[in-house]
Amino acid sequence: MNKNYNLIKGISLATLYCIIALSSSCVSSKKIAYFQDIQTVNQAKLENAIAFTEPVIQPDDILSINVFTLNPQSGAVVNQAANNPALGGNTNNSISSQSTGFLVDKNGEIELSLIGKLKVAGLTTYQARELIREKATLIYKEPNVQLRFANFKVSVLGEVNTPSAYTLPNEKVSILDALSLAGDLTIYGKRENVLIVRDNNGKKEFARLNLNSSEIFNSPFYYLKQNDVIYVEPNKSKVSASNSAQLQTVGVIVSVISVIVLAISNFK
Known part of the structure; x- marks a missing residue:
């Protein structure tokens, strides 16, 4: 016994x-699911969520600029400068070997062959494109200008499956897009307290988002800006x-x- x-x-x-x-x-499974209150949220509230606003160009941004004209050789003078440091372009970029283009200097200006220096800091890519088109019209006949960020980069750190810095091909990127690129959060990621660090005109801004709540769609940090950093804390x-x-x-x-x-x- x-x-x-x-x-x-x-x-x-x-x-x-x-x-x-x-x-x-x-x-706890209660802390894993995203947007847990989505079924109880008023649809009108979601429809009034903060809309996407285009990011503005800042010093140290790299712009991919192409000018197309009726005479292809004329536009090539500007386009070649993007890959030739002697002509004002940038080829030695530590962020990505593909981030070639025109570097925005500390004064917020770029320099294009024949067109000259242009102040683009503070403008959206659409506004900068129209400015270049206006100046190019004085030199070329019916120019067509394409412009985009060549180094639109966000960094995702912490409890995600693939932490890294990601250079993106477009400007409309949400925090969900970035987390998807990083392979989503691990099971240990703190979903209710995701930190975003943003550089706004030389000043750091901080925001914390709760992925468990639909309130994330109303946050001005839902859509990311270039050089945003996302940090996912480990849970207890x-x-x-x-x-x-x-x-x-x-x-x-x-x-x-x-x-x-x-x-x-x-x-x-």
Whole structure:
């Protein structure tokens, strides 16, 4: 009787320890699903969410500019400058080998062959395109101008599957787009407190978004700007698991060994 009691007691203690060890690293499913209140949100509220606004050009941005004319050789003079430092272009960019174009200097200006210097800082890409088209009309016949950011970059760090800096081909990018590029959050990502760091005219701005709530669509940080940084914090389960992983492993092993020794000794 005593032998069976001791055996059952030993197994119960080991089982209890294992349950405690495993539960300390469990993640509540209530904190995983995105937009949990979406079914209860008034549709009119979603329709009035903050609309996308075009980002403005800032110093140190790199612009991809192409001028097309009736005479292709005429436009080539401007277009070649984007890949020729001697003509005012940029080819040595540490961000991406594909980020060639015209660097916006500290005065917010770019310099185009034949057209000259133009102040583009503070303008959207559409406004800058129209400005270049207006100046190019004085030199070329019926010019067609294409302009976009060549280094529209956002960085995604922390508890995501593929943290990295991503150079994007377009300007309309939401936080969901960026997280998708990073392979979504890991199971340990803190979804209710995602940090965004934004550089606005040399000043840092900070915002925290809750991916569990539909209120994210009303945030001015829902659509990203160039050079935004997204940081996903680890939740308590990840921190606890990291700090106690070795202790849990040793404890479980000791418990199992204790049960085996106890069982052997009781059956002798």
